[in-house]
Amino acid sequence: MKIPEKYQPTIKEIKFILRKVKDSPLSLAGTAIVAAFIIIAIFAPILAPPQSYDPYIIPSDPTLGYKLEPSPPSPRHPFGTTRLQLDLYYGCIWGTRWAFQIALEVITATVAIGIILGMIAGYYGGIIDEILMRFTDIILAFPGLILAMTLVTVLTQINWKTIDAVLLSIILIGWPGYTRLIRGEVLRVKNEDFIEAARASGASDLRIMFRHILPNTIYSVIIVASLDFGGVVLTTAALSFLGLGAPAGYADWGRIIYDSIGFVSGGLRWWWSWTIPGVFIVLFVLGWSLLGDALRDVLDPLYRRK
């Protein structure tokens, strides 16, 4: 098959990326870990068939009796069970899907807000820029987790579901970073000749922003977003650990650890109940941060040709 001339640069680029990834064992490891998690998330209904109307509710095993203590790993429960005989394997598998769902929702929202506001601030400048930047200053003046915790506490006062409050609060602490990033990128490219050329040929502001500026800023957004995947899950897990998050018995890694916290006093006796979900979190965050570094190496012009 003859590949048209037009696609040659793209093919060359893909080959370059693949070679870069192949040369670095850490990038390869990151890609493999993330790929494994994506497969788990997609095939969760097959890997662990749901047993109730809400697949994120972890089923408990009545054959083990209603004793409180976790049961060790067995053929029926490869990861063992935790409090009230909730199946850890099920929890970790569906927890993966849950982590992706939260991270995707949060990152889609923060990136969208960041693109719109960052673009407006950077392109038009002036008073709008000043107001938006001072607003991001204020939000960034708080350590993220603490502001999120405050918003969750306040929203539950007016009977919001905790999980919705958590999502909103993580979006609230996430958007200023993207807004600033995109604003900086817009400032970098907006005085380039090709923008001037586009304007001279009569392109509208919207067209210049989305057709000419955005494609030039998107790489840094992709890098930061991939690093953020782990960050969002870490923040959610920290909130869950404080009891602010998914309800008890939910397939949320942080919540499973929170539910198993009483068994830590047994030392290593019930190790599986808190170690296994913990390892899932660590691997997930690790995978995304390695992948983010790998993406930086291939996408960021400052790093790539070294």
Add this chain to the structure above:
Amino acid sequence: MGLKEYIIRRIILLIPVALGVVVLIFALLQVVPPERRVILYLTGNPREMKPETIRAYIHQYGLDQPVWIQFAIWLDQLIHGNFGFSEYFGEPVLDGLLARAPATIEIVLYAAPIIILVGIWAGINAAVHRDKPFDHASRVLSVLGTSMPSFFFGILLSAIFIATLKWTGPGRLTFRLDAQLSTLRGLGQWHDYTKLLTIDALLNGRIDYFIDALKHLVLPVTVLVFINTATLVRVARSSMLEALSKTYIIAARAKGLSQKEVIYKHARRNALIPVVTLSGLIVGGMLTGLIITETVFLFPGIGHWAATAAQHFDVPVVAAYAMFSAVIFVLANLIVDVLYAYIDPRIRLG
């Protein structure tokens, strides 16, 4: 521009941010209905008050007035140190904060120097021994440090060292010693000079208390160090690598200086300049880390206090803690900026 003018300008720039922090928290609190919000102004427990008393307070603090008047009254209350009443802890918010601050200060006092020393030492050495085993080891550890949730690391340590090996326990002191403390105070054999247990123990000549308090600090400090050092190592490493590639290093080598002199006298000093800016970030990391760490080890500091309040949806405490940490964070960044300008004249002159 002189250093003095630079500092003054930075402080003036801070005022809108500090005010913004208060406005943001005020705006968030607006979603809570006035009958619940009034607790942010009270100094006594609303549970023990009659409904008409509460209504009188709502009127007194202007909760039936337009928003800007409410804000002015609230700001006035904050300036006078009234942060409201904590229903869960049954005490005014400020009292709670002040009572728990020493425990936190004690952790930070031990953790901060270790973070800075270890972080810079490891970063510089990783750069000097680039691509050698030390570099790889510090990289693996710093990747783990950023990927490991602090609560999970804390749980791991407490399962091993507290529950299994029984080397130490939760809290600030062993229960027996803690219980004796009030007796000792009553007998006049214990004076609270600083409220920092390790220092007070030494001043009171109680080695047993000193060792016990120190043992209780080891695990929380370890967690804080582990999760906060990683970024520092990374930045110190890349900054040192950059410094080592500068022409003045080649000049120093050409002069025939020893490797040691080149690294520690010429390269390291310049490499440390960007590292200073990171200290602000570390303060932020500490404020967050303390919430988790103190909760895991049941260490009675302000982080544990805020986390417990959040679990029981005690709004005044959480709001106060948020404002408190934002102010500390902003002040830390101010100090960092000033230090930076002091070390590097290019900043204030540029």
